[in-house]
Amino acid sequence: MSFEGIIGQNRAVRFLTRAYEKNRVPHALLFTGIPGTGKRTTALALAGLLQCQSAKGTVACGICPACKKIDSGNHPDVVFIEPSGSFIKIAQIRTLRNEFALKPFEGNKRVAIITDAHAMNSEAANTFLKILEEPPKGSFMILTAHQVSDLLPTIVSRCQQIAFAPLSPALIAVKLVTDRKIDRHTADIAAVWANGSLGMALQADVKKVAEERNQLIERFETLSLHAMHSLLNFAESLAQDKDNLLNNLEVLMVWLRDILFGKLCPEKILNKDLMEKIKEISARHSVSSLLKKIKIVQGAQVDAQNGRNRRLILEVMLIKLCRE
Ligand SMILES: [Zn+2]
Numbered sequence: 414m415s416f417e418g419i420i421g422q423n424r425a426v427r428f429l430t431r432a433y434e435k436n437r438v439p440h441a442l443l444f445t446g447i448p449g450t451g452k453r454t455t456a457l458a459l460a461g462l463l464q465c466q467s468a469k470g471t472v473a474c475g476i477c478p479a480c481k482k483i484d485s486g487n488h489p490d491v492v493f494i495e496p497s498g499s500f501i502k503i504a505q506i507r508t509l510r511n512e513f514a515l516k517p518f519e520g521n522k523r524v525a526i527i528t529d530a531h532a533m534n535s536e537a538a539n540t541f542l543k544i545l546e547e548p549p550k551g552s553f554m555i556l557t558a559h560q561v562s563d564l565l566p567t568i569v570s571r572c573q574q575i576a577f578a579p580l581s582p583a584l585i586a587v588k589l590v591t592d593r594k595i596d597r598h599t600a601d602i603a604a605v606w607a608n609g610s611l612g613m614a615l616q617a618d619v620k621k622v623a624e625e626r627n628q629l630i631e632r633f634e635t636l637s638l639h640a641m642h643s644l645l646n647f648a649e650s651l652a653q654d655k656d657n658l659l660n661n662l663e664v665l666m667v668w669l670r671d672i673l674f675g676k677l678c679p680e681k682i683l684n685k686d687l688m689e690k691i692k693e694i695s696a697r698h699s700v701s702s703l704l705k706k707i708k709i710v711q712g713a714q715v716d717a718q719n720g721r722n723r724r725l726i727l728e729v730m731l732i733k734l735c736r737e
Pocket of ligand 1: 464465466467468473474475476477478479480
C-alpha cells in the first residue's frame with residue numbers, strides 16, 4: 414500500500430509526504446470527506462511509510478518485514494478501530510489506551526487508524542480525548558470522518574485536519590475503465606452517479622446503474638403539474654430509495670447541466686450517449702430557466718444531505734422544477 418495508488422487527493426498526499434520528509438507528521442490527523450474518497454487507504458499508506466524500516470524518500474520499500482506485515486494486516490504496532498455495530502464503544506478506546514501505554518512491539522512508533530470516528534459514543538469520545546491530550550511518545554492517531562461537525566470540537570481542535578475532496582467524474586470513469594474493464598460509456602454514467610465517491614463507483618453494479626439512469630431521466634422528463642399523481646409518486650419513489658438519494662439527485666443535476674451545455678458547449682456534456690436527446694430538449698429551454706432548475710436541484714441536494722424530511726424536499730423540488 415503506497416501513496417501512488419491514491420487518486421484525486423494530491424493535496425492531501427503532498428501535505429503528508431512533506432510532513433514525513435521534515436519528520437513532522439502530526440500526532441493526530443483527521444481525514445474528512447464523503448465515503449469512498451481514499452481516506453482509509455491514505456491512512457494505511459501513511460502508517461506503512463511510518464513503519465517501514467527502509468523507506469526510500471517518501472516511498473515504503475514494500476519488502477521489509479514491517480511492510481510485509483502491514484500488507485497482510487498483521488503489524489502489531491498498527492491498530493485499527495472501527496464501529497462495532499453502530500458505535501465505537503468505550504471498551505475499544507480503553508484497549509487502545511492500554512496498548513498505547515506500552516512500548517511499541519517492534520519499531521519505535523505506534524499508529525492507530527480510527528475509521529468513522531464520528532461513531533464514537535460520548536463515553537468513548539471523552540476517553541479518546543484524554544489520549545489526545547497527552548499522546549504517548551511515538552504515537553500517531555489517524556481519524557477519518559465524514560465532516561468536522563460530526564465530532565466533538567475538543568477532538569477536532571487537537572487534530573490536524575485534512576479534507577479529502579470528492580473525485581471528479583472523469584477521474585472515476587478512468588479508474589472504472591482500467592480497474593473493472595468497463596466500456597467508457599457505462600463508466601461515464603456510473604461515474605456521475607457515484608457523486609464523487611470512487612469507492613461507491615468501484616462497488617456498484619454499473620449495468621444496473623446505467624439502466625436506472627435511463628428510467629430516472631425518462632420519468633423526470635415526463636413530469637408535469639397537470640399529472641400531479643405521477644409527480645408525487647416519483648417523489649415518493651426517490652425518497653424511499655434513501656441510500657441512493659444523493660446519487661439520484663446528482664444524476665438529475667448533471668442531466669440538467671448537460672441540457673444547459675447542449676446550448677452552450679456540447680463538448681462538456683457528460684451523458685454523451687444521450688447527446689441527440691439532450692440537444693433536442695435543450696432547444697426547448699432557455700438558459701435562464703435551466704440555470705434556475707439547476708439551482709433548485711442543488712438546493713434539494715443540500716437539504717437532503719442535512720437529512721431533513723426527504724419526501725417533502727423532493728415534492729417541493731419537483732413542483733418548483735415543473736413551474737420553471
Ligand atoms: Zn519497508
